[in-house]
Amino acid sequence: MRNALLVLATVSLAGCATVGPDYVPTEPELSAQFVGATGLNAALDAEAQWWRGFNDSRLNVLVSRGLSQNLDIQTAFERIQAAEARMGTTGLNAQLQGGLSATAQQTGGSVASTLSVERGTLSGTYVLDLFGGVRRGREQALADLQAARFDAGTIRLAYLSAVIGAYADARYFQEALAISRQNIASRRQTRDLVLEQRALGSAAELEVAQAQAQLDGAIATLPPLENGFNLSVFRIATLLSEPAGPLLADMQRGAPQLFPRADGQIGVPANLLRNRPDVRAAERRFASAVAAVGVAESQLYPSLDLSGTVTMQGATTWGFGPTISLPILNQGILRARREVAASTARQAELAWRAAILAAVEEVQAATSTYQRNRREVQALRNVLASNERLLDLTRLAYDGGSSSLLDLLDVERATATARLSLASAVRDASTAWIRLRIATGQGSGIAETGGDVAG
DSSP states (O other): OHHHHHHHHHHHHTTSOOOSOOOOOOOOOOOSSOTTOTTOOOOOOTTOOGGGGGOOHHHHHHHHHHHHHOHHHHHHHHHHHHHHHHHTTSTHHHHEEEEEEEEEEEEOOSSSOOEEEEEEEEEEEEEEOTTSHHHHHHHHHHHHHHHHHHHHHHHHHHHHHHHHHHHHHHHHHHHHHHHHHHHHHHHHHHHHHHHHHHHTTSSOHHHHHHHHHHHHHHHHTHHHHHHHHHHHHHHHHHHHTOOHHHHHHHHTTOOOOOOOOSOOOOOOHHHHHHHOHHHHHHHHHHHHHHHHHHHHHHTTSOEEEEEEEEEEESEEEEEEEEEEEOOOTTHHHHHHHHHHHHHHHHHHHHHHHHHHHHHHHHHHHHHHHHHHHHHHHHHHHHHHHHHHHHHHHHHHHHHTTSSOHHHHHHHHHHHHHHHHHHHHHHHHHHHHHHHHHHHTTTTTTOOTTSSOOOO
């Protein structure tokens, strides 16, 4: 009776004490608005399919295919599966253990008769969570699972950034190739005109050489651009886990450059924290590390388990009783482990705060870059319009004999440069827009089906 009362008293105390610090996050103070985003405030959505704003159906198809085929995304989902499986090793499953064993044996000899012995034993042990170590372990596993889900969102963002960026590069190289071929045609027309004038005696051999040099220089720009296009398509194929050949043939049909139609609208830091999966993953790792402190601290205290056996060997016998373990001689090691866990938790908190600051900086930088690039695109459009008008006037003047060949070649070169500069600026603006969307966490919740939030 005394032993039974002792066990009941122990059970009633189980779960009353949970050692270790409780996780209470304190978000750092941030400014109400991002620097450089005065008057801009758009609702952020982790499920937003913002790339559809480019109005490019081929891009939409490629992004969707990659969300279900990209190997990094699939690996992230496997990590989630592993974390979910680890959850099954915590809680009650960590407190119970036991098994059933059975033996059958025959003995005999030249004198003794054969003797058969059959025995079955059922044993079980329940570890009481006196100081909350099991509870803290489950908290840790849950935080790790949540971090794995947010990590999957970070990998989705990395995929979106890479595939849409590579697509923007491919369309830029196609545009640059078209501009270069147009420039080659213009230079060839000028060279042929000079050759005709040379045949009539109104142009010098020097002018023919100058026109030919300009044409050859324009032709020399094609191979690097063609290679850039191919490399961009190869990158897309890798991200989609597809062979490059069919994709290259499909992309060669061409399409306009990507260019965002919207202003650089972003949210406030509070929205950023809700949408950046890397920030949320860092916060969950902080929570996991805090729970690990409780697990380590619980090892400093006594442990108690209840064990019982039932044996059937002819007659049925049973046994039941508590076992208490006192960590006395290894206290130094256990305290050192707790200090290691506490330091790891402090490191995780610093990493979380650093992730927040880095996220804010990325958004500020992306916003500034995008707004500057949009202004640059508009300015270069004006430059191109001016150069095209000047080119028309210079050609008329050259045909009329009031302008030199050098003047015409200079204006042709300036116009070609303006066209290429505009194409490059459009690519830069698209890249900055992509980085801005990624920096605010938009699209991190898009699963392989294209619309579900994983986890």
